[in-house]
Amino acid sequence: MSSYTTVIINILAMLALVYSLYYMQRKGVNFGIRVMVGMVLGILFGGVLQSLFGGSSTIIKQSNSWFDLIGSGYVRLLKMIVMPLIIVSIISAITNIKDMKILGKAGGLIIGILLFTTAIAGLIGAGSSLAFHLSAEGLQVGEAELGATKSVEGKLTAFQTKPIQQQLIEIIPTNPFYALTGQGSADTLSVVFFSALIGIAVLSIKQSKPQSAEFFMKVMKTANDVVMQLVDFVLLLTPYGVLALMTKFVSTSNYADIYKLIEFVVASYLALILMFIVHLIILSFMGFNPFTYIKKVIPVLIFAFTSRTSAGTLPLTIEALINKLGVPSGYANLSASFGVSIGQNGCAGIYPAMLAVMVAPTVGINPLEISFLLKLVIIVAIGSFGIAGVGGGATFAALVVLSTMGLPVGIVGLLIAIEPLIDMGRTALNVSGAMIAGIASSKIMGEMDTETYHQEILETKTM
Template sequence: MTVTFTIINIAVMLLLIFGLFKLQQKHVSFSKRVFFALGLGIVFGLALQFIFGTGSEVIIGTIDWFAIIGSGYVKLLQMVVMPLVFISIVAAFTKLKLSKNIGKISALIIGILVGTTAISAAIGIGTTLVFDLEAVQIQAGEAETARGEEIETRQVEVETLTIPQQILSLIPANPFLDLTGARPTSTIAVVIFAAFIGVAYLGVKRKEPEVAESFAKLINTLNTITMRVVTLILRLTPYGVLAIITKVTATSDYESIAKLGKFVIASYVALGIVFLVHLLLLSLAGLNPITYVKKVLPVLTFAFTSRTSAGTLPLNVKTQSEELGVPTGIANFAGSFGLTIGQNGCAGVYPAMLAIMIAPSVGINPLSPSFIFTVILVVAISSFGVAGVGGGATFAAILVLSALDLPVALAGLLISVEPLIDMGRTALNVSGSMTAGILTSKVTGELDTAVYVEPKQTVGV
């Protein structure tokens, strides 16, 4: 019987995919198809859980098959991340778009990412205090205890890395290894390697222009082909979103979510306020925030459902360059740095909220101005250091809590709602990187405001 129900569920999924395909044939806009897929996935996932129950053999078997579409799509995006980053940045040098101000661009992007993360920490602290959240309010079960022990084990690994060692980990000792994405810091290492290639190209261009011209043609050809591959993969976005959100809604533990509803609501309030800060910064730069929201919603939707900033990178870069008027080189720098430095959600809001929640359990007054200032400072610094240990909310939390001498195991109390919160955190991380790209382009005078203003439907078509 289990096999029969699984086959029926697969048939329903294929029918929904066919419906999305027909919408594409009718030239329904990419954004509408993505949101329609999101809605279908929520309804289908809830229906599966209501009929079969969480953890049933039917659900497990069905989701396993659905992963071919959802996880398969994410893997295709991850496949093209490194080629996209490397080729696009080198191509920016061959087109003379990064030759004069690469240092300024890098400093601006990192400064905006870390600065907005400090703001995110302050907002996370304020939200936690307003909602009166404390770790002692949460009961620890077997899963929470096991998660706490796992975090304590990781703490040992994190504490062995000094800040100089974290910085050294960004430098590519073997660029070919990093092109495979083998290390947590591979993306930034590839950015650095590509920048060296670009600078070398500029030197060769002055001495041997014919050789440089041949190299530029090769890179530009590879860049065109790579972007075409990205476009082909992005066409699958609605189907990927459908499968991914179906899995999320079908397997979520809604009883645990309800018990920790106060923390979930507080988290999303904080994340929402930080997103408003992004819009405010764009407004102060003389850009229409509504235009930004309309153009980035498909990107944030995918980031939200997939919970992967790396997988979102191709869509992130393509949207910045084709919809928001950001030069490809800057878009790649912002997107790549944003994967591991200054993540507003994972390295800003989340660890700050945890620090304030846990502080009372060890006799620290969370309302103390000196403690609040210390938390913000530690979060800002750690948001850069996260790159050395692989990124992610867990590592960010370990870094911050360890620096503040707070028990890291208590971070495991939120394991049951971790996936739900992580969806919003990932979307905010991506928005932060895109905001950094736009603001940097605006400051350096390279933002194509005509492209930013014009409504276009180029991404994913």
């Protein structure tokens, strides 16, 4: 059988799986169940392709290039609506605020919660490395790892040319239209900043120019309705996107590399699970049923897991916070938007802390010393805020922590082979951390709609 024919068969098999998900949708199967089924089908189908052809084969590459029409196409659709969603949602939320003091308190509270949970994540990450006795001393360096290490060191040099103050200043866009293109290093936060200023400006003219303010608010309400309908259209495709993304990941994974570093993978996921349990404990302390939270956000976390993009998951995060968890629009948009770059529990908390503990013995530092661990947790928390201005997720977070602690950064390159596998869990935890910040902040401020949080999940026409 020719490779061309084999690729055609693979495409037909994917289409059959897509149709099975569509059939479930027509039969009214719950949206969350369809997303989970899509993930399981992707794992199984990807595993079959991997076992038959090998992850680096031409057949796999050609097949995935067609599967990308669904997987990457869906991710691009989500990214397409991120900026319009941020603009209309934040402007609408701010213009409906009666007291400007609430806005400042809410933003500060959300950032504080994100940094606090990241500090806890850092402590858990360090503890996981210590419990598994992980060390960088035993890692073997191959040609690929050497190349990755040089690349990482180059990024560190570029990163260190800008102090944290400059990185934070760059959140203020000199050209908001450029920020809207998503090309800048802090584009998401720049758009949040610009949208917030517009909202504040509208509030300031309510007294002096009430007609202009009222007209603008009506326009934004209309735009918000249109954008949210667009979000509903895109979210309807989630099960299919998850199916294609998981198929591609499993079919192209290098199991040999994963096996060599399996202990680090296990330690990482144990830390991620423990931090997620911390999220549930926080909910319990605030009077919320953690199992209700899991049931309502599982589709969002599954997509974050398979897509490995917090920014791409943003529309799903905001939708879940508002419509399923009862978080007011303003809190939902701020926490979700801040959570993309600030206080990422997985990428900026657990990961760099684990690497710091692994590297410390190579330079004669005892990672069990209280002073070392205390300094590490503080740097992890503060460093997670500094990452906001540069982008780059876990890599830059690790560079910040390791370089600030005076530790070698080469380990970031040594772990490059298993980076995608760990990044899946990290991204899901990042998104959960952002949602916890939204729930906790709105609850503390007395703005939470607890009835929406506790009510049963109802299947809608879009889900």
